[in-house]
Amino acid sequence: MKHLLSTLDLSRDDAIRILDIAEEMAAVGTREVKKLPALRGRTVVNLFFEDSTRTRISFEAAAKRLSADVINFAAKGSSVSKGESLKDTAQTLQAIGADAVVIRHWASGAPARLAATDWIDAPVVNAGDGTHEHPTQALLDAFTLRRHWARARGTGSLGTDLAGLKVAIVGDILHSRVARSNLWLLRTLGAEVTMVAPPTLLPVAAGSWPCTINYDLDDALAAGPDAVMMLRVQAERMNAAFFPNAREYSRRWGFDDARLAALDAHGLAETLILHPGPMNRGLEISSGAADSSRSAVLDQVSNGVAVRMAVLYLLLSGDQQRTANETQG
Amino acid sequence: MDTGNAMQRTSGSQPKSARTVLSGDDIDRALTRIAHEIIEANKGVQDLVLLGIPRRGFPLAQRIAQRIASAEPGTDPAAIVGQLDITMYRDDLRHSTARTPSPTNLPAGGIDGKVVVLVDDVLYSGRTIRAALDAIADLGRPRIVRLAVLVDRGHRELPIRADHVGKNLPTATSEKVRVRLGEVDTANGLPLNEVAIEGQA
Numbered sequence: 357m358k359h360l361l362s363t364l365d366l367s368r369d370d371a372i373r374i375l376d377i378a379e380e381m382a383a384v385g386t387r388e389v390k391k392l393p394a395l396r397g398r399t400v401v402n403l404f405f406e407d408s409t410r411t412r413i414s415f416e417a418a419a420k421r422l423s424a425d426v427i428n429f430a431a432k433g434s435s436v437s438k439g440e441s442l443k444d445t446a447q448t449l450q451a452i453g454a455d456a457v458v459i460r461h462w463a464s465g466a467p468a469r470l471a472a473t474d475w476i477d478a479p480v481v482n483a484g485d486g487t488h489e490h491p492t493q494a495l496l497d498a499f500t501l502r503r504h505w506a507r508a509r510g511t512g513s514l515g516t517d518l519a520g521l522k523v524a525i526v527g528d529i530l531h532s533r534v535a536r537s538n539l540w541l542l543r544t545l546g547a548e549v550t551m552v553a554p555p556t557l558l559p560v561a562a563g564s565w566p567c568t569i570n571y572d573l574d575d576a577l578a579a580g581p582d583a584v585m586m587l588r589v590q591a592e593r594m595n596a597a598f599f600p601n602a603r604e605y606s607r608r609w610g611f612d613d614a615r616l617a618a619l620d621a622h623g624l625a626e627t628l629i630l631h632p633g634p635m636n637r638g639l640e641i642s643s644g645a646a647d648s649s650r651s652a653v654l655d656q657v658s659n660g661v662a663v664r665m666a667v668l669y670l671l672l673s674g675d676q677q678r679t680a681n682e683t684q685g
Numbered sequence: 686m687d688t689g690n691a692m693q694r695t696s697g698s699q700p701k702s703a704r705t706v707l708s709g710d711d712i713d714r715a716l717t718r719i720a721h722e723i724i725e726a727n728k729g730v731q732d733l734v735l736l737g738i739p740r741r742g743f744p745l746a747q748r749i750a751q752r753i754a755s756a757e758p759g760t761d762p763a764a765i766v767g768q769l770d771i772t773m774y775r776d777d778l779r780h781s782t783a784r785t786p787s788p789t790n791l792p793a794g795g796i797d798g799k800v801v802v803l804v805d806d807v808l809y810s811g812r813t814i815r816a817a818l819d820a821i822a823d824l825g826r827p828r829i830v831r832l833a834v835l836v837d838r839g840h841r842e843l844p845i846r847a848d849h850v851g852k853n854l855p856t857a858t859s860e861k862v863r864v865r866l867g868e869v870d871t872a873n874g875l876p877l878n879e880v881a882i883e884g885q886a
Contacts, residue, residue, distance in 0.1 A: 380787070394774075
């Protein structure tokens with residue numbers, strides 16, 4: 357594994373390896389000294405062309421817990437606003453001596469471009485590109501699900517996948533890189549995925565995706581999902597009339613208090629509610645649901661640090677150097 | 686878990702140049718002696734914690750704890766044994782393949798103010814133990830740290846020595862010392878306990 361650009365080309369073995377390593381990384385977060393010396397002397401650059409709270413802080417915490425040095429770059433207030441190209445920015449980072457680049461970009465495919473060109477040698481981690489993919493979010497969701505269901509069944513989570521788990525992904529699928537990354541990874545790990553959205557918020561290609569599609573949230577909840585993943589309604593990407601108004605969306609596709617009660621009525625005691633954040637409380641998820649005991653929103657955030665530590669550790673230790681040497685002969 | 690034996694899992698067939706230097710019974714006798722040495726050096730089992738280094742240090746630590754418990758009645762062997770993973774503290778992370786870390790489990794009482802005995806199968810360069818000392822420093826502050834190994838094969842690269850040694854084995858650097866313990870190793874479906882030296886195949 358040289359880069360982490362997408363979950364589509366992530367093998368089952370690699371995915372489970374990342375989750376297993378994350379399990380040990382999570383244990384570090386509970387210790388008094390929350391630091392490992394594994395990446396001492398390495399530099400990780402957080403290259404953020406798009407706003408982010410959770411992901412950037414999470415990657416920063418992950419790199420720092422592994423003792424790496426972190427350079428945070430935000431497009432706002434940088435030379436990008438003077439018109440500097442991605443190539444020149446990348447070459448600048450190369451000259452500074454970045455050992456890994458974590459990139460979030462508004463353009464789908466920007467991380468792949470960075471990885472495919474010789475602008476920079478460092479491993480590239482996709483931290484969300486346009487409406488394409490957000491692989492570490494999918495990994496942390498899978499980690500959260502795996503842990504919760506292992507605990508609920510009273511088994512260990514190490515080495516296991518998500519076989520047989522039923523996951524409903526609800527909301528703005530059209531613009532969601534989280535939904536795409538989750539779909540590929542959940543399928544790789546053996547889970548069944550149902551996409552629930554108004555037809556206007558489903559991409560044309562969704563018909564060929566390996567998932568079932570349901571336009572009715574109540575119907576999808578009655579089917580007994582093991583987890584419900586609510587997506588943010590991405591107001592900044594709403595450039596057309598996708599639904600009549602926010603109140604109608606909330607009534608039909610929002611996870612409100614009535615649907616929270618419906619989970620109990622269906623006897624789904626262990627069903628989790630996930631949300632990648634930031635939440636629009638009252639729109640796609642009610643405060644009652646977001647703050648309920650079913651909500652794993654804060655677990656997702658703390659698990660995110662562990663998963664990103666695992667990814668940085670795997671990309672920056674051993675393997676990569678070795679393959680470089682091998683190709684040099 | 687020093688270089689050489691770490692990657693070895695199970696193997697039914699051995700290279701021709703392999704010779705067994707310790708049988709399962711020899712290992713048992715060595716561990717019994719080490720257990721009594723530990724009790725003697727510590728003047729009892731007060732504050733004693735055994736930390737095994739994955740992979741084979743941990744079953745060794747469990748076996749030693751069993752023997753300590755049978756020599757000193759009233760001791761709960763499970764309560765004094767832990768596992769200490771050192772993967773993230775290795776000094777060769779940049780150059781060797783990325784390793785998947787094992788869990789670190791400390792006994793309920795922690796290690797602050799305790800007498801910690803590190804347990805590993807083979808003492809070779811000493812780099813694993815250096816890493817273990819760093820890992821311990823991040824987990825707490827023991828009163829004393831001691832080292833018990835089943836085999837000391839020489840060729841130290843750091844100023845580290847063991848307090849309790851099962852067997853000193855003079856080796857050449859080209860040879861490999863394989864420790865096989867029934868808890869993790871099998872041959873033809875049966876648990877295998879032995880220490881073997883393999884020449885360069």
